[in-house]
Amino acid sequence: MRKGNNRIYIIDVTNRDGVQTSRLGLAKLQKTMINIMLNEMGIYQSEFGFPVTRHETHYLNANLRLAKMGVLKPIILSGWIRAIVGDVKLALELTQVEHLNISASTSNQMINGKYRGKRSGDDVLKDMTEALDYAKSHGIKTVGVNAEDASRTDLSFLIKFAKAAKEHGADRFRYCDTLGFDDPFTIYHRVKSLAQKVELPIELHCHNDLGMVVGSSVAGAKAAIDAGVDAYINTCVNGMGERAGNADLVSVVLAIQKSSGFANKYVLDERIDLAKSWQISTYASYAFGVNIPINQPGVGANAFAHESGIHADGALKDRHNYELYDFHELGRGEPEIIETGRQITAGEYSGIKGFRNVYEKLEIRFHDDKEATEILELVRYANVHTQRPLTKRELLFIANYPDIAKELMTFTPLA
Numbered sequence: 061m062r063k064g065n066n067r068i069y070i071i072d073v074t075n076r077d078g079v080q081t082s083r084l085g086l087a088k089l090q091k092t093m094i095n096i097m098l099n100e101m102g103i104y105q106s107e108f109g110f111p112v113t114r115h116e117t118h119y120l121n122a123n124l125r126l127a128k129m130g131v132l133k134p135i136i137l138s139g140w141i142r143a144i145v146g147d148v149k150l151a152l153e154l155t156q157v158e159h160l161n162i163s164a165s166t167s168n169q170m171i172n173g174k175y176r177g178k179r180s181g182d183d184v185l186k187d188m189t190e191a192l193d194y195a196k197s198h199g200i201k202t203v204g205v206n207a208e209d210a211s212r213t214d215l216s217f218l219i220k221f222a223k224a225a226k227e228h229g230a231d232r233f234r235y236c237d238t239l240g241f242d243d244p245f246t247i248y249h250r251v252k253s254l255a256q257k258v259e260l261p262i263e264l265h266c267h268n269d270l271g272m273v274v275g276s277s278v279a280g281a282k283a284a285i286d287a288g289v290d291a292y293i294n295t296c297v298n299g300m301g302e303r304a305g306n307a308d309l310v311s312v313v314l315a316i317q318k319s320s321g322f323a324n325k326y327v328l329d330e331r332i333d334l335a336k337s338w339q340i341s342t343y344a345s346y347a348f349g350v351n352i353p354i355n356q357p358g359v360g361a362n363a364f365a366h367e368s369g370i371h372a373d374g375a376l377k378d379r380h381n382y383e384l385y386d387f388h389e390l391g392r393g394e395p396e397i398i399e400t401g402r403q404i405t406a407g408e409y410s411g412i413k414g415f416r417n418v419y420e421k422l423e424i425r426f427h428d429d430k431e432a433t434e435i436l437e438l439v440r441y442a443n444v445h446t447q448r449p450l451t452k453r454e455l456l457f458i459a460n461y462p463d464i465a466k467e468l469m470t471f472t473p474l475a
């Protein structure tokens with residue numbers, strides 16, 4: 061039996077939480093490729109960056125242009141800012157962003173620990189409603205209100221904060237388990253009570269400090285649906301994210317589609333295509349420079365490997381003996397060609413001959429020498445920008461959308 065008409069949607073935050081992580085980051089071209097692959101996977105929304113951070117401006121506006129052109133469609137692109145009027149104003153000044161999540165700290169720990177007595181919970185609440193009013197009255201189409209450290213926030217204050225957000229027109233409320241303090245049981249009870257009292261769709265934003273991130277994310281989503289509202293789970297590709305990471309995108313999809321308590325009972329956004337998992341996970345691994353753990357659910361090298369006698373025998377007789385789902389479902393199983401002989405690559409010091417050879421292999425033909433020279437120059441810059449050999453998808457993107465590539469790689473520091 062499915063529960064009502066409410067659904068679980070995914071808002072991926074790789075390009076926000078994933079890239080703000082210590083020692084990790086993505087070039088703007090790589091962030092763009094992630095947005096494209098999230099769109100291909102049918103993900104509802106990508107929190108694609110920081111509208112008040114100057115080095116993001118060209119990237120954000122270039123991706124918003126891709127959305128207008130229909131390349132990034134139907135995915136929704138949303139920015140993350142602090143819940144203060146100044147940030148909303150600056151976001152509107154620098155970018156054409158139409159969707160925002162505005163974030164405020166709500167726990168006593170953070171309010172006292174960060175503001176040192178200078179601001180109270182009610183001050184934070186007032187800042188949030190003012191920022192929300194400003195955003196809503198200046199053309200922002202959807203606004204999610206984030207309660208940072210919600211899991212350590214007094215529940216009655218959290219409800220008051222969320223009700224104020226609803227009264228001022230918030231579209232969703234983000235429950236942030238910022239430190240991964242909740243477990244699947246505590247988050248279920250807290251989110252259910254919050255959703256019942258506030259009646260606003262809930263976003264679950266969980267972290268993995270105690271190793272429970274996927275369990276807590278899906279339990280929170282279950283609570284929202286059981287309370288009669290839609291749920292939105294925040295994920296990162298390969299579980300990237302602050303410290304021990306966010307909820308892994310593929311694991312969350314698998315948990316909802318395949319687990320005994322969710323499969324056929326709770327409805328995941330039907331547009332999600334699990335078969336795009338392999339593509340996005342392997343690309344993110346390459347772009348971040350972080351290997352996929354061998355035992356990663358679905359996409360790890362051992363996720364479908366069997367060796368011990370009883371397991372191998374059982375899996376060969378009937379794969380269902382030792383596999384809950386098939387590798388084809390994740391887009392695995394295609395042979396990958398690895399060049400072991402002579403290779404011509406395109407990079408920051410490439411010349412036109414080698415460059416033509418690279419594109420001819422991709423079956424791209426240029427109209428004339430002028431076009432080829434322009435694309436070559438962009439490819440050189442792209443390689444300066446990513447500092448690793450460009451992938452086939454990246455090379456194709458540059459050839460297909462040279463103006464966008466140029467815009468998103470444009471930097472003018474200290475202008």
Ligand SMILES: [Zn+2]
Nearest residue numbers: 077238265302
């Ligand atoms: Zn986070």
